[in-house]
Amino acid sequence: MRKIILSILFVKLFLFASYNEGKLVFENKCSSCHLPFVQMQTLKKNFFEKSNKLLKLKAPTVNMLAYAIMHSPKKVGDPNDEEMREIEIEEYLKSYLVKPDRFNSICDEHILKYYDKKPSMKGELSDDDYVNLAIFFMQYDKYNKSKKAVKINSDFDEDEIILKAKQNEKLILVYATSKTCYYCKKMDKEVFSKNEVQKLLNKNYILLEVDMDKNKLPFNLTKYYKRVTPTFFVLDNNANYLKTYVGSWSKKDFIDILKENLK
Structure with a gap:
Protein backbone atom coordinates (compact mmCIF):
# COMPACT_ATOMS: atom_id res chain seq x y z
CA MET A 1 0.00 0.00 0.00
CA ARG A 2 2.83 2.39 0.91
CA LYS A 3 4.50 1.76 -2.46
CA ILE A 4 1.23 2.52 -4.26
CA ILE A 5 0.78 5.79 -2.34
CA LEU A 6 4.38 6.79 -3.05
CA SER A 7 3.90 5.98 -6.74
CA ILE A 8 0.77 8.13 -6.90
CA LEU A 9 2.56 11.00 -5.15
CA PHE A 10 5.48 10.68 -7.57
CA VAL A 11 3.16 10.83 -10.57
CA LYS A 12 1.38 13.89 -9.17
CA LEU A 13 4.66 15.66 -8.46
CA PHE A 14 5.95 14.76 -11.93
CA LEU A 15 2.83 16.11 -13.62
CA PHE A 16 2.91 19.28 -11.53
CA ALA A 17 6.58 19.85 -12.35
CA SER A 18 5.96 19.17 -16.04
CA TYR A 19 2.93 21.47 -16.02
CA ASN A 20 5.04 24.29 -14.57
CA GLU A 21 7.83 23.59 -17.07
CA GLY A 22 5.28 23.68 -19.88
CA LYS A 23 3.84 26.91 -18.51
CA LEU A 24 7.33 28.46 -18.58
CA VAL A 25 7.85 27.29 -22.16
CA PHE A 26 4.54 28.85 -23.14
CA GLU A 27 5.28 32.12 -21.34
CA ASN A 28 8.81 32.40 -22.72
CA LYS A 29 8.25 31.24 -26.30
CA CYS A 30 4.55 31.55 -27.10
CA SER A 31 3.04 34.41 -25.07
CA SER A 32 4.30 37.11 -27.45
CA CYS A 33 1.59 35.93 -29.87
CA HIS A 34 -0.92 34.20 -27.59
CA LEU A 35 -2.60 36.26 -24.88
CA PRO A 36 -3.38 34.81 -21.43
CA PHE A 37 -6.84 33.74 -20.26
CA VAL A 38 -9.86 35.64 -21.61
CA GLN A 39 -13.39 34.83 -20.46
CA MET A 40 -15.18 32.56 -22.98
CA GLN A 41 -18.24 34.80 -22.96
CA THR A 42 -16.05 37.74 -24.00
CA LEU A 43 -14.37 35.65 -26.72
CA LYS A 44 -17.74 34.70 -28.19
CA LYS A 45 -18.83 38.33 -28.18
CA ASN A 46 -15.54 39.38 -29.75
CA PHE A 47 -15.72 36.97 -32.68
CA PHE A 48 -19.42 36.42 -33.30
CA GLU A 49 -20.82 39.87 -32.47
CA LYS A 50 -17.91 42.28 -32.92
CA SER A 51 -15.95 40.56 -35.74
CA ASN A 52 -12.79 40.63 -33.58
CA LYS A 53 -12.94 44.42 -33.21
CA LEU A 54 -13.30 44.17 -29.42
CA LEU A 55 -10.06 42.31 -28.64
CA LYS A 56 -8.34 42.41 -32.06
CA LEU A 57 -6.76 39.02 -31.49
CA LYS A 58 -4.12 37.90 -33.97
CA ALA A 59 -3.85 34.41 -32.45
CA PRO A 60 -5.90 32.27 -30.05
CA THR A 61 -5.57 32.87 -26.29
CA VAL A 62 -4.05 30.20 -24.06
CA ASN A 63 -7.46 28.96 -22.88
CA MET A 64 -8.68 28.81 -26.49
CA LEU A 65 -5.70 26.61 -27.35
CA ALA A 66 -6.28 24.34 -24.35
CA TYR A 67 -9.96 24.03 -25.24
CA ALA A 68 -9.20 23.28 -28.92
CA ILE A 69 -6.67 20.59 -28.03
CA MET A 70 -8.65 18.94 -25.24
CA HIS A 71 -12.37 19.50 -25.84
CA SER A 72 -13.22 20.89 -29.29
CA PRO A 73 -14.71 18.82 -32.15
CA LYS A 74 -11.15 18.69 -33.55
CA LYS A 75 -9.57 17.67 -30.24
CA VAL A 76 -6.33 15.72 -30.34
CA GLY A 77 -6.14 12.12 -29.18
CA ASP A 78 -8.42 9.75 -27.30
CA PRO A 79 -9.73 11.18 -23.98
CA ASN A 80 -9.96 7.62 -22.62
CA ASP A 81 -6.26 6.85 -23.10
CA GLU A 82 -4.27 9.54 -21.28
CA GLU A 83 -0.81 8.14 -21.92
CA MET A 84 -1.34 7.75 -25.66
CA ARG A 85 -3.07 11.10 -25.81
CA GLU A 86 -0.03 12.85 -24.35
CA ILE A 87 2.11 11.37 -27.13
CA GLU A 88 -0.44 12.36 -29.80
CA ILE A 89 -0.64 15.95 -28.53
CA GLU A 90 3.15 16.13 -28.42
CA GLU A 91 3.39 14.88 -32.03
CA TYR A 92 0.66 17.25 -33.18
CA LEU A 93 2.45 20.22 -31.61
CA LYS A 94 5.73 19.21 -33.28
CA SER A 95 4.05 18.84 -36.64
CA TYR A 96 2.05 22.06 -36.52
CA LEU A 97 4.61 24.37 -34.91
CA ASN A 132 6.07 19.71 -21.22
CA LEU A 133 3.82 21.76 -23.50
CA ALA A 134 1.64 18.70 -24.10
CA ILE A 135 1.28 18.16 -20.34
CA PHE A 136 0.66 21.89 -19.84
CA PHE A 137 -2.35 21.81 -22.17
CA MET A 138 -3.61 18.50 -20.77
CA GLN A 139 -3.45 19.82 -17.19
CA TYR A 140 -4.53 23.39 -17.99
CA ASP A 141 -8.14 23.02 -16.78
CA LYS A 142 -7.06 21.33 -13.56
CA TYR A 143 -4.55 23.97 -12.51
CA ASN A 144 -6.74 26.88 -13.55
CA LYS A 145 -9.83 25.93 -11.55
CA SER A 146 -8.33 27.11 -8.29
CA LYS A 147 -8.39 30.64 -6.89
CA LYS A 148 -6.58 32.87 -9.40
CA ALA A 149 -5.29 35.68 -7.24
CA VAL A 150 -3.03 38.35 -8.70
CA LYS A 151 -0.38 39.03 -6.07
CA ILE A 152 0.13 42.77 -5.53
CA ASN A 153 3.72 44.01 -5.27
CA SER A 154 5.68 47.21 -5.83
CA ASP A 155 5.67 46.66 -9.61
CA PHE A 156 1.89 46.28 -9.80
CA ASP A 157 0.32 47.88 -12.90
CA GLU A 158 -3.15 49.24 -12.13
CA ASP A 159 -3.87 50.12 -15.77
CA GLU A 160 -3.21 46.52 -16.82
CA ILE A 161 -5.79 45.20 -14.34
CA ILE A 162 -8.37 47.78 -15.42
CA LEU A 163 -7.85 46.79 -19.07
CA LYS A 164 -8.20 43.12 -18.17
CA ALA A 165 -11.37 43.83 -16.16
CA LYS A 166 -12.91 45.71 -19.07
CA GLN A 167 -11.93 43.09 -21.65
CA ASN A 168 -13.44 40.31 -19.55
CA GLU A 169 -16.39 42.34 -18.22
CA LYS A 170 -15.46 41.57 -14.60
CA LEU A 171 -15.53 43.33 -11.26
CA ILE A 172 -12.33 43.73 -9.24
CA LEU A 173 -12.10 42.15 -5.78
CA VAL A 174 -9.18 43.27 -3.62
CA TYR A 175 -8.33 40.91 -0.75
CA ALA A 176 -6.31 42.47 2.09
CA THR A 177 -4.56 39.63 3.88
CA SER A 178 -1.49 38.73 5.91
CA LYS A 179 0.63 35.61 6.35
CA THR A 180 0.04 35.83 10.10
CA CYS A 181 -3.74 36.22 9.77
CA TYR A 182 -5.51 33.15 11.19
CA TYR A 183 -8.88 34.05 9.70
CA CYS A 184 -7.35 34.63 6.26
CA LYS A 185 -5.91 31.10 6.32
CA LYS A 186 -9.28 29.81 7.51
CA MET A 187 -11.05 31.47 4.57
CA ASP A 188 -8.44 30.20 2.13
CA LYS A 189 -9.04 26.65 3.36
CA GLU A 190 -12.80 26.67 3.97
CA VAL A 191 -14.13 29.21 1.46
CA PHE A 192 -11.78 29.98 -1.43
CA SER A 193 -11.06 26.29 -2.01
CA LYS A 194 -14.72 25.43 -2.70
CA ASN A 195 -15.78 24.89 -6.32
CA GLU A 196 -18.89 27.04 -6.06
CA VAL A 197 -16.83 29.98 -4.79
CA GLN A 198 -14.12 29.45 -7.41
CA LYS A 199 -16.65 29.40 -10.24
CA LEU A 200 -18.26 32.65 -9.09
CA LEU A 201 -14.86 34.32 -8.70
CA ASN A 202 -13.39 33.10 -11.97
CA LYS A 203 -16.48 34.03 -13.93
CA ASN A 204 -17.20 37.45 -12.48
CA TYR A 205 -14.16 38.87 -10.66
CA ILE A 206 -10.48 39.60 -10.94
CA LEU A 207 -9.09 38.73 -7.53
CA LEU A 208 -6.17 40.82 -6.24
CA GLU A 209 -4.43 39.57 -3.09
CA VAL A 210 -2.43 42.08 -1.03
CA ASP A 211 -0.10 41.05 1.79
CA MET A 212 -0.53 44.07 4.07
CA ASP A 213 2.75 43.32 5.86
CA LYS A 214 4.67 44.02 2.65
CA ASN A 215 2.59 46.11 0.26
CA LYS A 216 0.08 48.94 -0.01
CA LEU A 217 -3.47 48.70 -1.27
CA PRO A 218 -3.97 49.65 -4.93
CA PHE A 219 -6.53 52.02 -6.45
CA ASN A 220 -6.35 54.50 -3.55
CA LEU A 221 -8.14 52.06 -1.22
CA THR A 222 -6.09 52.94 1.87
CA LYS A 223 -8.67 55.50 2.97
CA TYR A 224 -11.27 52.72 3.28
CA TYR A 225 -8.99 50.30 5.15
CA LYS A 226 -9.56 49.83 8.91
CA ARG A 227 -6.38 47.79 9.48
CA VAL A 228 -8.28 44.52 9.78
CA THR A 229 -7.48 41.35 7.85
CA PRO A 230 -9.15 39.90 6.02
CA THR A 231 -10.88 42.84 4.35
CA PHE A 232 -12.46 42.72 0.89
CA PHE A 233 -12.95 45.70 -1.42
CA VAL A 234 -15.25 45.49 -4.45
CA LEU A 235 -14.58 47.78 -7.42
CA ASP A 236 -16.21 48.05 -10.83
CA ASN A 237 -14.19 47.39 -14.00
CA ASN A 238 -13.01 51.01 -14.04
CA ALA A 239 -11.61 50.49 -10.53
CA ASN A 240 -14.25 52.72 -8.98
CA TYR A 241 -14.84 51.83 -5.33
CA LEU A 242 -18.16 50.12 -4.58
CA LYS A 243 -18.12 48.39 -1.17
CA THR A 244 -15.99 47.14 1.72
CA TYR A 245 -16.50 43.88 3.63
CA VAL A 246 -14.48 43.55 6.84
CA GLY A 247 -13.67 40.23 8.52
CA SER A 248 -13.94 36.51 7.87
CA TRP A 249 -17.00 34.96 6.21
CA SER A 250 -18.55 31.53 5.89
CA LYS A 251 -18.88 29.95 2.46
CA LYS A 252 -22.59 30.79 2.26
CA ASP A 253 -22.14 34.41 3.36
CA PHE A 254 -19.19 34.96 1.00
CA ILE A 255 -21.18 33.55 -1.93
CA ASP A 256 -23.99 35.95 -1.02
CA ILE A 257 -21.47 38.82 -1.06
CA LEU A 258 -20.16 37.81 -4.48
CA LYS A 259 -23.70 37.50 -5.90
CA GLU A 260 -24.88 40.71 -4.23
CA ASN A 261 -22.40 42.76 -6.23
CA LEU A 262 -23.46 41.26 -9.53
CA LYS A 263 -26.93 42.77 -9.29
Whole structure:
Protein backbone atom coordinates (compact mmCIF):
# COMPACT_ATOMS: atom_id res chain seq x y z
CA MET A 1 0.00 0.00 0.00
CA ARG A 2 2.83 2.39 0.91
CA LYS A 3 4.50 1.76 -2.46
CA ILE A 4 1.23 2.52 -4.26
CA ILE A 5 0.78 5.79 -2.34
CA LEU A 6 4.38 6.79 -3.05
CA SER A 7 3.90 5.98 -6.74
CA ILE A 8 0.77 8.13 -6.90
CA LEU A 9 2.56 11.00 -5.15
CA PHE A 10 5.48 10.68 -7.57
CA VAL A 11 3.16 10.83 -10.57
CA LYS A 12 1.38 13.89 -9.17
CA LEU A 13 4.66 15.66 -8.46
CA PHE A 14 5.95 14.76 -11.93
CA LEU A 15 2.83 16.11 -13.62
CA PHE A 16 2.91 19.28 -11.53
CA ALA A 17 6.58 19.85 -12.35
CA SER A 18 5.96 19.17 -16.04
CA TYR A 19 2.93 21.47 -16.02
CA ASN A 20 5.04 24.29 -14.57
CA GLU A 21 7.83 23.59 -17.07
CA GLY A 22 5.28 23.68 -19.88
CA LYS A 23 3.84 26.91 -18.51
CA LEU A 24 7.33 28.46 -18.58
CA VAL A 25 7.85 27.29 -22.16
CA PHE A 26 4.54 28.85 -23.14
CA GLU A 27 5.28 32.12 -21.34
CA ASN A 28 8.81 32.40 -22.72
CA LYS A 29 8.25 31.24 -26.30
CA CYS A 30 4.55 31.55 -27.10
CA SER A 31 3.04 34.41 -25.07
CA SER A 32 4.30 37.11 -27.45
CA CYS A 33 1.59 35.93 -29.87
CA HIS A 34 -0.92 34.20 -27.59
CA LEU A 35 -2.60 36.26 -24.88
CA PRO A 36 -3.38 34.81 -21.43
CA PHE A 37 -6.84 33.74 -20.26
CA VAL A 38 -9.86 35.64 -21.61
CA GLN A 39 -13.39 34.83 -20.46
CA MET A 40 -15.18 32.56 -22.98
CA GLN A 41 -18.24 34.80 -22.96
CA THR A 42 -16.05 37.74 -24.00
CA LEU A 43 -14.37 35.65 -26.72
CA LYS A 44 -17.74 34.70 -28.19
CA LYS A 45 -18.83 38.33 -28.18
CA ASN A 46 -15.54 39.38 -29.75
CA PHE A 47 -15.72 36.97 -32.68
CA PHE A 48 -19.42 36.42 -33.30
CA GLU A 49 -20.82 39.87 -32.47
CA LYS A 50 -17.91 42.28 -32.92
CA SER A 51 -15.95 40.56 -35.74
CA ASN A 52 -12.79 40.63 -33.58
CA LYS A 53 -12.94 44.42 -33.21
CA LEU A 54 -13.30 44.17 -29.42
CA LEU A 55 -10.06 42.31 -28.64
CA LYS A 56 -8.34 42.41 -32.06
CA LEU A 57 -6.76 39.02 -31.49
CA LYS A 58 -4.12 37.90 -33.97
CA ALA A 59 -3.85 34.41 -32.45
CA PRO A 60 -5.90 32.27 -30.05
CA THR A 61 -5.57 32.87 -26.29
CA VAL A 62 -4.05 30.20 -24.06
CA ASN A 63 -7.46 28.96 -22.88
CA MET A 64 -8.68 28.81 -26.49
CA LEU A 65 -5.70 26.61 -27.35
CA ALA A 66 -6.28 24.34 -24.35
CA TYR A 67 -9.96 24.03 -25.24
CA ALA A 68 -9.20 23.28 -28.92
CA ILE A 69 -6.67 20.59 -28.03
CA MET A 70 -8.65 18.94 -25.24
CA HIS A 71 -12.37 19.50 -25.84
CA SER A 72 -13.22 20.89 -29.29
CA PRO A 73 -14.71 18.82 -32.15
CA LYS A 74 -11.15 18.69 -33.55
CA LYS A 75 -9.57 17.67 -30.24
CA VAL A 76 -6.33 15.72 -30.34
CA GLY A 77 -6.14 12.12 -29.18
CA ASP A 78 -8.42 9.75 -27.30
CA PRO A 79 -9.73 11.18 -23.98
CA ASN A 80 -9.96 7.62 -22.62
CA ASP A 81 -6.26 6.85 -23.10
CA GLU A 82 -4.27 9.54 -21.28
CA GLU A 83 -0.81 8.14 -21.92
CA MET A 84 -1.34 7.75 -25.66
CA ARG A 85 -3.07 11.10 -25.81
CA GLU A 86 -0.03 12.85 -24.35
CA ILE A 87 2.11 11.37 -27.13
CA GLU A 88 -0.44 12.36 -29.80
CA ILE A 89 -0.64 15.95 -28.53
CA GLU A 90 3.15 16.13 -28.42
CA GLU A 91 3.39 14.88 -32.03
CA TYR A 92 0.66 17.25 -33.18
CA LEU A 93 2.45 20.22 -31.61
CA LYS A 94 5.73 19.21 -33.28
CA SER A 95 4.05 18.84 -36.64
CA TYR A 96 2.05 22.06 -36.52
CA LEU A 97 4.61 24.37 -34.91
CA VAL A 98 7.41 23.31 -37.27
CA LYS A 99 5.19 23.59 -40.35
CA PRO A 100 2.05 25.63 -39.59
CA ASP A 101 -0.82 24.84 -41.94
CA ARG A 102 -4.30 26.35 -41.65
CA PHE A 103 -5.76 23.15 -43.08
CA ASN A 104 -4.19 21.24 -40.17
CA SER A 105 -5.36 23.74 -37.55
CA ILE A 106 -7.65 22.56 -34.74
CA CYS A 107 -9.05 26.07 -34.20
CA ASP A 108 -12.60 26.98 -35.14
CA GLU A 109 -12.62 27.50 -38.90
CA HIS A 110 -14.98 30.48 -38.55
CA ILE A 111 -12.36 32.52 -36.66
CA LEU A 112 -9.17 31.44 -38.43
CA LYS A 113 -9.63 34.32 -40.88
CA TYR A 114 -8.87 36.81 -38.12
CA TYR A 115 -5.47 35.37 -37.26
CA ASP A 116 -2.07 36.24 -38.68
CA LYS A 117 -0.19 33.55 -40.56
CA LYS A 118 1.84 31.66 -37.96
CA PRO A 119 5.61 31.53 -38.58
CA SER A 120 7.48 28.26 -38.17
CA MET A 121 9.08 27.55 -34.79
CA LYS A 122 11.51 25.05 -36.26
CA GLY A 123 14.55 24.71 -33.99
CA GLU A 124 13.06 26.89 -31.23
CA LEU A 125 11.70 24.07 -29.07
CA SER A 126 13.48 21.00 -27.69
CA ASP A 127 11.94 17.54 -27.39
CA ASP A 128 11.48 18.18 -23.66
CA ASP A 129 9.71 21.46 -24.46
CA TYR A 130 7.16 19.62 -26.59
CA VAL A 131 6.57 17.02 -23.85
CA ASN A 132 6.07 19.71 -21.22
CA LEU A 133 3.82 21.76 -23.50
CA ALA A 134 1.64 18.70 -24.10
CA ILE A 135 1.28 18.16 -20.34
CA PHE A 136 0.66 21.89 -19.84
CA PHE A 137 -2.35 21.81 -22.17
CA MET A 138 -3.61 18.50 -20.77
CA GLN A 139 -3.45 19.82 -17.19
CA TYR A 140 -4.53 23.39 -17.99
CA ASP A 141 -8.14 23.02 -16.78
CA LYS A 142 -7.06 21.33 -13.56
CA TYR A 143 -4.55 23.97 -12.51
CA ASN A 144 -6.74 26.88 -13.55
CA LYS A 145 -9.83 25.93 -11.55
CA SER A 146 -8.33 27.11 -8.29
CA LYS A 147 -8.39 30.64 -6.89
CA LYS A 148 -6.58 32.87 -9.40
CA ALA A 149 -5.29 35.68 -7.24
CA VAL A 150 -3.03 38.35 -8.70
CA LYS A 151 -0.38 39.03 -6.07
CA ILE A 152 0.13 42.77 -5.53
CA ASN A 153 3.72 44.01 -5.27
CA SER A 154 5.68 47.21 -5.83
CA ASP A 155 5.67 46.66 -9.61
CA PHE A 156 1.89 46.28 -9.80
CA ASP A 157 0.32 47.88 -12.90
CA GLU A 158 -3.15 49.24 -12.13
CA ASP A 159 -3.87 50.12 -15.77
CA GLU A 160 -3.21 46.52 -16.82
CA ILE A 161 -5.79 45.20 -14.34
CA ILE A 162 -8.37 47.78 -15.42
CA LEU A 163 -7.85 46.79 -19.07
CA LYS A 164 -8.20 43.12 -18.17
CA ALA A 165 -11.37 43.83 -16.16
CA LYS A 166 -12.91 45.71 -19.07
CA GLN A 167 -11.93 43.09 -21.65
CA ASN A 168 -13.44 40.31 -19.55
CA GLU A 169 -16.39 42.34 -18.22
CA LYS A 170 -15.46 41.57 -14.60
CA LEU A 171 -15.53 43.33 -11.26
CA ILE A 172 -12.33 43.73 -9.24
CA LEU A 173 -12.10 42.15 -5.78
CA VAL A 174 -9.18 43.27 -3.62
CA TYR A 175 -8.33 40.91 -0.75
CA ALA A 176 -6.31 42.47 2.09
CA THR A 177 -4.56 39.63 3.88
CA SER A 178 -1.49 38.73 5.91
CA LYS A 179 0.63 35.61 6.35
CA THR A 180 0.04 35.83 10.10
CA CYS A 181 -3.74 36.22 9.77
CA TYR A 182 -5.51 33.15 11.19
CA TYR A 183 -8.88 34.05 9.70
CA CYS A 184 -7.35 34.63 6.26
CA LYS A 185 -5.91 31.10 6.32
CA LYS A 186 -9.28 29.81 7.51
CA MET A 187 -11.05 31.47 4.57
CA ASP A 188 -8.44 30.20 2.13
CA LYS A 189 -9.04 26.65 3.36
CA GLU A 190 -12.80 26.67 3.97
CA VAL A 191 -14.13 29.21 1.46
CA PHE A 192 -11.78 29.98 -1.43
CA SER A 193 -11.06 26.29 -2.01
CA LYS A 194 -14.72 25.43 -2.70
CA ASN A 195 -15.78 24.89 -6.32
CA GLU A 196 -18.89 27.04 -6.06
CA VAL A 197 -16.83 29.98 -4.79
CA GLN A 198 -14.12 29.45 -7.41
CA LYS A 199 -16.65 29.40 -10.24
CA LEU A 200 -18.26 32.65 -9.09
CA LEU A 201 -14.86 34.32 -8.70
CA ASN A 202 -13.39 33.10 -11.97
CA LYS A 203 -16.48 34.03 -13.93
CA ASN A 204 -17.20 37.45 -12.48
CA TYR A 205 -14.16 38.87 -10.66
CA ILE A 206 -10.48 39.60 -10.94
CA LEU A 207 -9.09 38.73 -7.53
CA LEU A 208 -6.17 40.82 -6.24
CA GLU A 209 -4.43 39.57 -3.09
CA VAL A 210 -2.43 42.08 -1.03
CA ASP A 211 -0.10 41.05 1.79
CA MET A 212 -0.53 44.07 4.07
CA ASP A 213 2.75 43.32 5.86
CA LYS A 214 4.67 44.02 2.65
CA ASN A 215 2.59 46.11 0.26
CA LYS A 216 0.08 48.94 -0.01
CA LEU A 217 -3.47 48.70 -1.27
CA PRO A 218 -3.97 49.65 -4.93
CA PHE A 219 -6.53 52.02 -6.45
CA ASN A 220 -6.35 54.50 -3.55
CA LEU A 221 -8.14 52.06 -1.22
CA THR A 222 -6.09 52.94 1.87
CA LYS A 223 -8.67 55.50 2.97
CA TYR A 224 -11.27 52.72 3.28
CA TYR A 225 -8.99 50.30 5.15
CA LYS A 226 -9.56 49.83 8.91
CA ARG A 227 -6.38 47.79 9.48
CA VAL A 228 -8.28 44.52 9.78
CA THR A 229 -7.48 41.35 7.85
CA PRO A 230 -9.15 39.90 6.02
CA THR A 231 -10.88 42.84 4.35
CA PHE A 232 -12.46 42.72 0.89
CA PHE A 233 -12.95 45.70 -1.42
CA VAL A 234 -15.25 45.49 -4.45
CA LEU A 235 -14.58 47.78 -7.42
CA ASP A 236 -16.21 48.05 -10.83
CA ASN A 237 -14.19 47.39 -14.00
CA ASN A 238 -13.01 51.01 -14.04
CA ALA A 239 -11.61 50.49 -10.53
CA ASN A 240 -14.25 52.72 -8.98
CA TYR A 241 -14.84 51.83 -5.33
CA LEU A 242 -18.16 50.12 -4.58
CA LYS A 243 -18.12 48.39 -1.17
CA THR A 244 -15.99 47.14 1.72
CA TYR A 245 -16.50 43.88 3.63
CA VAL A 246 -14.48 43.55 6.84
CA GLY A 247 -13.67 40.23 8.52
CA SER A 248 -13.94 36.51 7.87
CA TRP A 249 -17.00 34.96 6.21
CA SER A 250 -18.55 31.53 5.89
CA LYS A 251 -18.88 29.95 2.46
CA LYS A 252 -22.59 30.79 2.26
CA ASP A 253 -22.14 34.41 3.36
CA PHE A 254 -19.19 34.96 1.00
CA ILE A 255 -21.18 33.55 -1.93
CA ASP A 256 -23.99 35.95 -1.02
CA ILE A 257 -21.47 38.82 -1.06
CA LEU A 258 -20.16 37.81 -4.48
CA LYS A 259 -23.70 37.50 -5.90
CA GLU A 260 -24.88 40.71 -4.23
CA ASN A 261 -22.40 42.76 -6.23
CA LEU A 262 -23.46 41.26 -9.53
CA LYS A 263 -26.93 42.77 -9.29
